[in-house]
Amino acid sequence: MSGSKSYFSSRWALMVAMLSMAVGTGNIWRFPRIAATNGGGTFLIPWVIFLITWSVPLLLCEFAMGKGTRRGPIGAFAALVGERFAWMGAWVALCSIFIMFYYGVVTGWCLRYFYAAVSGELPGPSPTALWESYAGSEWAVVTLVLSIALAVLAVGRGVRGIENATQVMMPVLIVLVVVLAIRAVTLPGAERGLAFLFTPDLSGLGNSRVWLEALTQNAWDTGAGWGLALTYAVYMRQREDTTINGFMLGFGNNSVSLLAGIMVLCTVFSIRPDAATEIVGAGNTGLTFIWVPQLFAAVPGGRLFMAFFFLALFFAALTSLISMFELGARALIDRGWTRGRALTYITVAAMVAGLPSALSLPFFENQDNVWGVGLMLSGLFFGIAILKYGVDRFRKLYVNSEGSDITIGRWWNAAMFLVVLEALVLLGWWLSQTISTEGWAASLDPFRRWSLGTFLLQWGVLFVLLLAFNRRIARGQVPVSVAQEKA
Amino acid sequence: MSTAAWVTLIVIGAYVWGGFLLLLMIAMRKEHGKRHVESGEERGLWVP
Numbered sequence: 286m287s288g289s290k291s292y293f294s295s296r297w298a299l300m301v302a303m304l305s306m307a308v309g310t311g312n313i314w315r316f317p318r319i320a321a322t323n324g325g326g327t328f329l330i331p332w333v334i335f336l337i338t339w340s341v342p343l344l345l346c347e348f349a350m351g352k353g354t355r356r357g358p359i360g361a362f363a364a365l366v367g368e369r370f371a372w373m374g375a376w377v378a379l380c381s382i383f384i385m386f387y388y389g390v391v392t393g394w395c396l397r398y399f400y401a402a403v404s405g406e407l408p409g410p411s412p413t414a415l416w417e418s419y420a421g422s423e424w425a426v427v428t429l430v431l432s433i434a435l436a437v438l439a440v441g442r443g444v445r446g447i448e449n450a451t452q453v454m455m456p457v458l459i460v461l462v463v464v465l466a467i468r469a470v471t472l473p474g475a476e477r478g479l480a481f482l483f484t485p486d487l488s489g490l491g492n493s494r495v496w497l498e499a500l501t502q503n504a505w506d507t508g509a510g511w512g513l514a515l516t517y518a519v520y521m522r523q524r525e526d527t528t529i530n531g532f533m534l535g536f537g538n539n540s541v542s543l544l545a546g547i548m549v550l551c552t553v554f555s556i557r558p559d560a561a562t563e564i565v566g567a568g569n570t571g572l573t574f575i576w577v578p579q580l581f582a583a584v585p586g587g588r589l590f591m592a593f594f595f596l597a598l599f600f601a602a603l604t605s606l607i608s609m610f611e612l613g614a615r616a617l618i619d620r621g622w623t624r625g626r627a628l629t630y631i632t633v634a635a636m637v638a639g640l641p642s643a644l645s646l647p648f649f650e651n652q653d654n655v656w657g658v659g660l661m662l663s664g665l666f667f668g669i670a671i672l673k674y675g676v677d678r679f680r681k682l683y684v685n686s687e688g689s690d691i692t693i694g695r696w697w698n699a700a701m702f703l704v705v706l707e708a709l710v711l712l713g714w715w716l717s718q719t720i721s722t723e724g725w726a727a728s729l730d731p732f733r734r735w736s737l738g739t740f741l742l743q744w745g746v747l748f749v750l751l752l753a754f755n756r757r758i759a760r761g762q763v764p765v766s767v768a769q770e771k772a
Numbered sequence: 773m774s775t776a777a778w779v780t781l782i783v784i785g786a787y788v789w790g791g792f793l794l795l796l797m798i799a800m801r802k803e804h805g806k807r808h809v810e811s812g813e814e815r816g817l818w819v820p
Binding site for chain 1: 773774776777778780781784785787788789791792795796798799802803806
């Protein structure tokens with residue numbers, strides 16, 4: 286690929302791709318559920334605070350690192366803070382790649398449910414019929430393969446392929462979410478959902494769990510600290526802005542989350558106010574794949590809106606999956622591989638490593654938890670890297686770089702210290718709460734689905750491997766000009 | 773809906789949606805300005 290083709294064609298193409306990366310299933314199925322189970326209006330207060338103290342500072346950092354170093358996470362960490370710290374970049378990359386392995390399964394589920402909504406298979410003879418016959422079956426493998434094929438089709442054509450795919454899917458997704466939100470607020474009794482989502486209870490702010498959930502939701506749905514924004518930023522033009530774009534990504538993503546919250550909760554409280562607590566407490570898959578079809582079945586014109594909902598969910602998932610494939614491919618392209626060879630290896634890995642999650646829901650849930658919480662460490666590593674490099678120096682050289690529309694002031698320095706503090710405090714709180722609730726013996730059992738032991742075992746193995754092979758990881762990077770030519 | 777819920781809806785909505793729209797407008801103005809500079813319009817070098 287020639288140099289001229291290695292960049293997003295315009296600022297808007299870049300931002301559409303970035304937004305499509307950030308807006309995923311976390312916005313549509315996780316935000317409404319987490320907001321509802323953590324006090325609605327009470328949850329929104331820490332959620333908007335963490336947008337500005339976690340997501341935006343990290344997104345600015347990722348934009349600046351990608352544009353400044355022109356490398357994926359591993360190369361960017363090595364270039365910025367030295368080869369000794371390449372393992373931190375490898376953690377960021379691998380954490381997102383491990384998420385990609387099961388995220389392909391989620392994308393497949395959305396595709397299958399979109400088909401079921403269009404073909405009239407839903408809501409089906411019983412609420413759980415389709416889910417029980419499909420999830421964990423060989424059909425889940427088929428939809429996993431289809432999802433991977435679609436993602437590879439876009440990433441295989443490089444930046445232009447990503448640009449073309451996201452420029453179709455992202456606007457459609459936004460329109461669908463807006464249409465569904467308007468439909469939801471115009472349902473009789475929808476104001477109960479709005480009241481539930483927006484009524485604050487200030488005494489609830491004393492509950493540390495509300496703050497932890499608000500932070501993890503921000504980490505999950507903005508994609509801050511995943512290394513994905515960094516990867517797309519590699520393809521920013523030199524004169525492209527990093528500052529307003531970073532803010533716009535965070536605020537744009539959370540705008541979609543808020544619309545999704547209104548869409549889901551107004552529908553739930555309008556159709557089944559009696560079962561609202563049970564519905565929002567049913568987990569991501571329970572809410573989406575068991576309750577949503579039943580809810581839409583009770584709405585006039587519900588089949589059409591159900592198809593819209595699952596199409597929006599599928600587009601959200603697929604565009605995020607595309608960015609994860611690009612991250613994986615970029616890490617190998619930085620080592621001098623051609624895009625075709627890199628993508629072949631990533632695709633085979635995604636299919637093989639995605640199989641256990643497609644065939645076993647307990648395994649899927651284990652991976653979702655282990656690497657979902659692992660993202661907090663990814664954010665921490667970004668923060669540590671910036672502090673090591675010199676936070677003020679980084680801000681002056683990389684954040685406020687050529688083409689930036691506004692100058693980011695010293696508040697960002699404090700925000701990066703805060704990011705490190707937030708990650709450490711919340712990890713410590715999570716550890717202590719898990720141990721005090723379950724006791725040492727039970728919490729350290731590595732074979733329980735959500736035990737501390739399973740987290741520590743999987744993270745520990747990865748840490749040991751990354752530290753052992755750090756030199757090899759760091760030294761495989763080829764000069765940027767060579768990697769760009771081969772991309 | 774209670775007054776508190778309305779106030780929260782307006783404040784959060786203005787912050788998140790309003791913030792995004794404001795940033796989008798700033799970005800559009802800046803981009804428009806950059807295009808003018810690139811084409812030389814600001815220096816009177818525009819060529820039909």
